[in-house]
Amino acid sequence: MKLNLKVNSENKIFDIDVRDTLLDVMRANGYTSVKHGCETGECGACTVIVNGAAVNSCIYPAVKCEDADIITCEGLETNGKLSILQEKFIEMGAIQCGYCTPGMLLSAHALLMKNPNPKLKDVKDALSGNFCRCTGYKKPVDAVMAAAEQMKGAK
Amino acid sequence: MQYIRDLKKYHWPKGPQDAVRLMMQEPCAEIIAGGTELLVSGLKGKEVNNLIDITRAGLSYIKKDKKTIKIGATTTISELQHAPVFKDFADGIISAAAAKFVSVQIRNAATIGGNLGAAMPSSDLAPVLMALDAKIFVCGKENKEFAINGFYISKRKTVMAPCEIITEIELPLACGDDKTGYAFQKIGRTEMDIALVNGAAAITINAGGEVKNARLSLGSVAPNTIRCLEIENNLLGKKLTRELIAAACDNIAKAIDPKTDVRASAKYRGTIAKVIATRLIEEAYIKAGGKI
Ligand SMILES: Cc1cc2nc3c(=O)[nH]c(=O)nc-3n(C[C@H](O)[C@H](O)[C@H](O)COP(=O)(O)OP(=O)(O)OC[C@H]3O[C@@H](n4cnc5c(N)ncnc54)[C@H](O)[C@@H]3O)c2cc1C
Ligand code: FES
Ligand code: FES
Numbered sequence: 001m002k003l004n005l006k007v008n009s010e011n012k013i014f015d016i017d018v019r020d021t022l023l024d025v026m027r028a029n030g031y032t033s034v035k036h037g038c039e040t041g042e043c044g045a046c047t048v049i050v051n052g053a054a055v056n057s058c059i060y061p062a063v064k065c066e067d068a069d070i071i072t073c074e075g076l077e078t079n080g081k082l083s084i085l086q087e088k089f090i091e092m093g094a095i096q097c098g099y100c101t102p103g104m105l106l107s108a109h110a111l112l113m114k115n116p117n118p119k120l121k122d123v124k125d126a127l128s129g130n131f132c133r134c135t136g137y138k139k140p141v142d143a144v145m146a147a148a149e150q151m152k153g154a155k
Numbered sequence: 156m157q158y159i160r161d162l163k164k165y166h167w168p169k170g171p172q173d174a175v176r177l178m179m180q181e182p183c184a185e186i187i188a189g190g191t192e193l194l195v196s197g198l199k200g201k202e203v204n205n206l207i208d209i210t211r212a213g214l215s216y217i218k219k220d221k222k223t224i225k226i227g228a229t230t231t232i233s234e235l236q237h238a239p240v241f242k243d244f245a246d247g248i249i250s251a252a253a254a255k256f257v258s259v260q261i262r263n264a265a266t267i268g269g270n271l272g273a274a275m276p277s278s279d280l281a282p283v284l285m286a287l288d289a290k291i292f293v294c295g296k297e298n299k300e301f302a303i304n305g306f307y308i309s310k311r312k313t314v315m316a317p318c319e320i321i322t323e324i325e326l327p328l329a330c331g332d333d334k335t336g337y338a339f340q341k342i343g344r345t346e347m348d349i350a351l352v353n354g355a356a357a358i359t360i361n362a363g364g365e366v367k368n369a370r371l372s373l374g375s376v377a378p379n380t381i382r383c384l385e386i387e388n389n390l391l392g393k394k395l396t397r398e399l400i401a402a403a404c405d406n407i408a409k410a411i412d413p414k415t416d417v418r419a420s421a422k423y424r425g426t427i428a429k430v431i432a433t434r435l436i437e438e439a440y441i442k443a444g445g446k447i
Binding site (some may be wrong): 019040047053056063064110130 | 162263
């Protein structure tokens with residue numbers, strides 16, 4: 001069956017099986033920033049933003065995304081330039097192996113879209129569904145706070 | 156991963172009656188809302204050829220009138236968490252329970268109807284809805300209405316008949332001059348994990364500080380979320396003290412039936428259940444204006 005949707009502001013039509021999860025469909029169509037982790041909604045490696053809300057794509061039926069507006073990590077940069085959030089992750093060493101990073105970035109991006117002035121507890125809550133097995137959580141949380149600060153200045 | 160090997164067709168009913176009609180007409184059909192339970196552990200061993208998605212069936216809303224708050228079954232946990240009406244209503248226990256509900260990603264998809272329909276003993280909403288004396292509205296061949304106390308009948312089973320769906324949850328608004336205080340508690344291994352023990356309480360007192368009405372519910376300590384009626388009765392008509400609360404909870408072992416699993420032993424759950432019950436009563440009593 002056909003699935004019509006928007007990914008990173010581009011209109012797309014994907015050929016899918018009714019049984020596919022959103023994770024299957026994203027990876028099969030080249031959005032490999034969407035990582036395959038636990039498959040049970042626990043780790044957040046597969047996080048994507050669907051209509052403004054971060055969800056676990058591994059437990060999200062792809063058919064639910066008809067006409068949806070999706071953001072993946074590929075969509076965070078503009079014309080080859082990384083977003084402030086991505087820059088801060090690099091600058092502050094919030095990445096080691098990087099497997100959790102696309103999910104972390106999208107959870108943080110979804111937060112900042114809704115709340116450009118987050119408190120520390122809001123950032124911790126937003127990232128609480130993203131497991132990291134190497135960097136830990138302090139640096140990613142600090143990077144999101146720093147990005148929010150700089151984005152305010154940039155406006 | 157193809158989440159359901161036998162799935163053939165995915166349906167989008169326009170309303171609850173339409174969903175019920177599809178359930179009756181399609182073989183091996185299941186209701187899906189957020190899918191967070193269904194895709195992870197809800198379909199073990201079941202053959203499912205048809206999924207009926209009710210998230211576009213007009214059941215996502217929170218409405219307040221003079222006497223009640225009505226919550227549509229497909230309202231998400233995030234929507235409950237952030238709804239302005241739940242910031243103050245019942246000392247904020249609905250948004251408090253929603254905020255403790257795993258992660259943002261799950262809260263954005265998971266629904267209140269799915270939470271009650273899945274009938275898990277660890278549900279974070281069921282204890283709260285029991286303390287609030289919620290009603291559950293169900294649509295099937297006919298429309299039915301159930302009190303949440305009694306909605307669960309055994310492990311992962313509710314009073315609902317096949318081909319019935321939850322459409323709405325109704326909460327009564329407090330009336331009269333008596334003051335009611337509310338509390339929610341959850342103990343988990345981590346912030347993200349499901350509850351080892353959770354619970355909620357609502358305690359109403361009169362001007363003299365005597366308990367006029369009490370509701371205490373506990374989760375994860377029995378096959379389903381339970382009301383602790385004997386403890387509630389022990390509190391009635393009394394001005395509470397720490398000693399009195401401890402004595403009222405003394406026989407809690409009779410009310411619960413905890414099990415050992417990967418997360419905790421039955422013994423641990425039993426011990427913690429008493430601690431949680433005590434804390435809940437104390438907190439709700441103080442919030443009602445009682446002095447301890
Ligand atoms: C990693 C993880 C952590 C979790 N942590 C928690 C937690 O901390 N607390 C907690 O309470 N739960 C938790 N859950 C369980 C789950 O997310 C919730 O039970 C959720 O509310 C289910 O809602 P849903 O809309 O996703 O249900 P679905 O998965 O769509 O459905 C669940 C079941 O209910 C049925 N159903 C759905 N809607 C209705 C309806 N309107 N009427 C009748 N039947 C219906 C379905 O047929 C299915 O059998 C967790 C799940 C995961 C994967
Ligand atoms: S792969 Fe989806 S949450 Fe882990
Ligand atoms: S950087 Fe390796 S898992 Fe987070």
